[in-house]
Amino acid sequence: MKLKNRKREINKQAIIFRLFLLYSMFFNHSSVLLAQNLEKIDYYEAIKVLEKTEKNPEIPVIAVIDGAVKRKIFRKEVFWKNKYEIQNNGIDDDGNGYVDDYMGWNFSNNSKDVTNKGVGDWHGTPVCSIVEKIISKSKGVQLMNLVKGESIHQIIESLAYVFMMRKAYNETKGEKGAFVVAVNCSWGKNRLWASDYPEWCEIYNKLGKEGVLVISSVPNDDLDIEKVGDMPSTCNSEYLITVTNTNTKDKKIEEAAYGKYSVDISAPGDKSYTLLNTGKYGFFGGTSAAAPHVTGTIGLMYSIFLEDFYLNIKHKPEEVASLIKKCIVEGSNKIESLNGITAFEGRLNAFNSIKLLFDYYNKSSIYENIFQQLKIVSIYPNPAINNVTVLLESNEDKEVFLDVTDLNGRILNSFPYFVKAGINTIEIFIKKGKMKKGVYILKTRSLSGVVSNDKKIIVR
Template identity: 40%
Template sequence: MKNILFLVFTAVSAFSLQAQNNDWIVKFDKSADISLLKTPTSDITEISLLSKSLNVYNVKTSRKVKRNELQAHFKSAESISENLNLEKREVIPNDLFYADQWNLKVIAADKVWEETTGGKTFNGDDIVIAVMDDGFDVSHSDLKENYWINKGEIPGDGLDNDGNGYIDDVMGVNIQNNTGVHAGVSHGTLVSGILGAKGDNGLGIAGINWDAKILLVSGVSNIGEIIKSLEYIYDLKKKYIETNGAEGANVVVNNFSGGIKKQFPSAFPSWCEQYEILGEVGILSVGAVANENFDVEIEGDMPTLCNSDYLIMVTNTNINDVKVSDAAFGTVSVDLGAPGEVIISSEIGDDYDNISGTSASAPHVAGAIALLYSIPCQNFADIADQNPSEIALTVKRAILDGVDDIPSLSESLSGGRLNIFNAVFELNEICGSVAINPLEITKVRPSLFKRSEQSDITFEYDTDVFTRHTVLVRDNNGRLVIDEDFKPLIFGNREYSLTVDHLDSGIYFLSVIEGDKISTERFVVVD
């Protein structure tokens, strides 16, 4: 591992909260004639499209104006909101560096890796995670293999080859300047490492997903840019569905670790509505609550209070499995907690460092969602293809129902902290998982084995651990005759077959061992 540099993050940044009364978000009625609305006036200097789906525009004025002045001018406007800058939801690390990735063990990612390390669905489709942030290190050795590449673009030709309105968006887009050139910034690099750093490659860290593709959307610093970014992600997924995977991107989740505190959805309806249209194409959105200890239901927080079934909001827990004091809460709108204190991740300059705050908590959940999409379950993969919005809500329920109950998170909707392994089992109705019970051989068939008629015996078993187990078979004198390992299945019937037709006639004892647990049953071999 490279030397770790400790960062001191400044409180003043491009994400600081600042009203912009000459910069507005306007949603027009569907019947509005936009060509007339674009007629220049002495006050209105620019009108640009943010969301075609919702008919939302960014309106800029030469002077600071009041909302009612714009309403008088745009009589067909359904809503008018200030385009406020955002705050970066990250706090200064105040503890020593933890060499171990404790966070991954707490959320049980390592247990899920026994089944899948992410990357593709059971049907072989790439799983894409969109990350909206300020910038990224596009050449980081632990990330570059996992960045999504737009196959519809020809790099460097200066053309919009795929016709999506962006030139050379080969590796995502910089939403501020409409190019594919991303600023090399720490925050987005750190967030990306948590959810998707390359795993098992001998470098730095392992992400929750070892191989999933990360779609980069940089330059996100105000509400207008959020809406525009979400629209870009929506268009890619919509094209993917319409072309049966030939174009676009199979985005299943997007992560944005920023927001605006002490604000309510009534002031920003277009922002909230964008999460709904993403959900319709099967994209869950994950966000970070404010890094202050207040009740969002009373004092407000955006996008936390957006009323969308497809939005998941995350607060922060520490290495002691306790909600940190400087993190918002809410029994309705804050869904769950996830680790976010002193989390080692990828840093610009091909380095590694710590990140703390809800900025680090949110990508744990986004990464978990992507990992669930890779489970080896045919029915899940088929539903995801046929009804992406339904499976998105199923995954959200699995995430929330699978949490570990934590007393300090009682003032959240789920009352708990992320546990990906538990979430896998919440999908049992779709994937045919059986109940989890302590280790026990429940049946050996046949118990009387006839070598002239059969070659294998099969034993059925229960287990509550899904790492490798050992199977031993001894004869009546205690001599070891079979020694094999197997990995229990999470989904489907739990059974394992052994070839025993080479054994002599006699009584045998079959044992399954996991750690210090053992279960033994006997069977008989006859000619």
Template identity: 35%
Template sequence: MRQTFLIVLAGLCAVNLSNLWGFAQALAAESPSALIVKFKASQGARGLDSKLYQTAKPLVKALNLYLVKVKPGSSFSTGDALTSLRHDPSVVFAQFDHKVKLRSFRDETTPNDPEFAKQWNLSSPQTHVDISATEAWKLGKGGKDAAGNDIVVAIVDGGMDVNHPDLVENLWVNAKEIPGNGIDDDGNGFIDDIHGWNSGTDTGTVPSTAHGTHVAGIAGARGNNGKGVVGVNWNVKIMAVAAPGEITSTVIKAYGYVLAQKKLWLETHGAKGANVVSTNSSFGMDDADCTKGEYPAWNDMYESMGKVGILAAAATANNNVNVDVTGDVPTGCASSYIVSVTNTNSKDEKYPQAGYGLKTIALGAPGTAIYSTIPGGFGTMTGTSMATPHLAGAIAFLHSVASADFQKVAQSDPARAALILKGILLRTVDKLPSLAGITISGGRLNLAKAGQAIAAYH
């Protein structure tokens, strides 16, 4: 019997967003005739039996990842195909193309007068339950690394409002691409990718969604511009990468875009591509054991991104469960380049409906009643989705205040630099009783302590 899994974008919405949460409502189930298959480099998809399979479509060519479908009307089921391909010597791995949905609740009220004072997550001088952002900003405001390179955070989500007045100044711009001419001007394999990519439509047009817009604002809403709110970084570049369609393959394909841009940036010494240092992954798959071989594409992708210096900030479940026991994707995947996050509240405690795991969840970050950007304005949301961009933003911020010695490592060995930075994040947390013994670090993100540590790295 076919199992059903959920990939969930974790967030609580403070307003009625039913028209914006379109793809959140579908029930999860595997796509009945689709598989994600990684072929060995020497073979590719050429050896597939044309009598049984449709022409395989590439998802991420650089990784030999393809979307494979059984021909309609065939007595050869998707399950049969999965078994067959897993025994095929030309195949590295094969898995179902799982359906996705948002993991969300809705709040009843939305503040309508945006002020920095509402961002308890960044500054709570009376209670000190925040990430010490104002102290961290004494070191810098984000934006560029020690070599003067723009720092980029990739927001992989259902979409985001690229015209939001508090985000537009911080959007990543592909300067080599001419918008709207239908030509791949920079030769990176993607047409009209001005601010990012839509893996569902294979275009540069990114839809506006509440969840992705809110997440983007937490990581990098423009600071000191007299508008609305401020992000963890005042000046970071935000790459908008849409993964719509409720399906694993669009997420993997979206990651493939991010990977391609970072590899191009490294290969051209910054002339093309983007210096992506973190991805925000405010989604996941409940009760899914990433170590049992059913979800190999996920770990493979995180490893591939990590090797070029990209850390993946990843949300854990919006349930009070021990994910060490229940399993979780992606936070239960083995890649060292994942920074898994749970949700803390304004009492500096783990939010009651947030996952945990001594072996699996790295640390906590504020994710309860977080005030940030939404399409057309500002609003409050709650969830591990909101905790995660604090980490994605923190990774970018640390690159901006890092020492010259760290920058040398980042240029010569980006994978090692990523792991050094992750280690600093975990060593500099504020220890919390509610996270002790149930997370790896036992604490909540402290941006200032982490910034001071990486600034002193030698």
């Protein structure tokens, strides 16, 4: 009888273990896909710096002008709410001309419905979810949902709403309006020229003067904007950042527009694995996915508290907007595939941009000593089958060995690597390393004898 119970218990444990493995495999697979595009922009290094800084007491807001958003699949606190408006009372409480704009405004049908009656929109939701993912580890950034109208009049009206809200915020020292710092626009109108739309272009300058940057996607076509036109890409505004699309190998996507003067930088939007409007994770690509990486990074920067930075945001919002754009474009990594076809020839690097911001305020000490000599930050997937990725932190450029040991500490394999200061991504091919099924320990050591922490890994 005891033996039967024991067998039953073992069977039950085996089922639970298999279910756990299945869950772990799925979870790790999702994590890998989610991490790829963020790794490319040195997001993890940027977050590491953020952890060392104080939080801006004013919560920055990012306006997303796009399709409706299925808000119920996001964390509630990420959405901005107009605290000067009483929800659904039919009165324009804050006197801004929009009745019940508590959650934002729908410019396509001039209503308060920013969720499309709760069902969202295939484009609005994933654009929002890319920004949300980037700001999720910030010290508090919120999203304002504005549903885009199709006509140029409606587009200008939606941008003017942001202008009005930030202007009110600036003029009342935060008593009214909203602290909007950036607007994401993953859309545009093909084959139009700025010279024909002066009013539309002027709104970007007006927004910039109040401290708001606009981030815009270029068309998903292999064409030179300067030859065929595009709006708003051809607007000549210091406060507009136009973004094209590259992949995680830093190649420009063939179906992405370019322009030596009209396109600023690229971001790795291709194959962004993100939350879709179905409520499930999946792929979303195109230049629409590139721009939100830049917008999210700007949100991260504004969430940092540095005394002078904070005072400048209050008193010189226009200067700060210019500075943030400078940090974004100059912090980008030069990449070959953008040579001669974009203004700054670089791909977004969130870590570099944040470092430039600290340098400007003479606070480089904040990021100088944040990395440990050697530290394994994480390993994924774990359990692993074919290959495993190790995130390894280092305080300087150096040669290291990544050792694979058994549980008794006996070294079974040793892989040499050159790591840079920051968080490095190292990929180990399990078959190449002749690792059979079992449990192993990974650790790293430098030539000077510094040894990292160790992490267990299961090979299946």
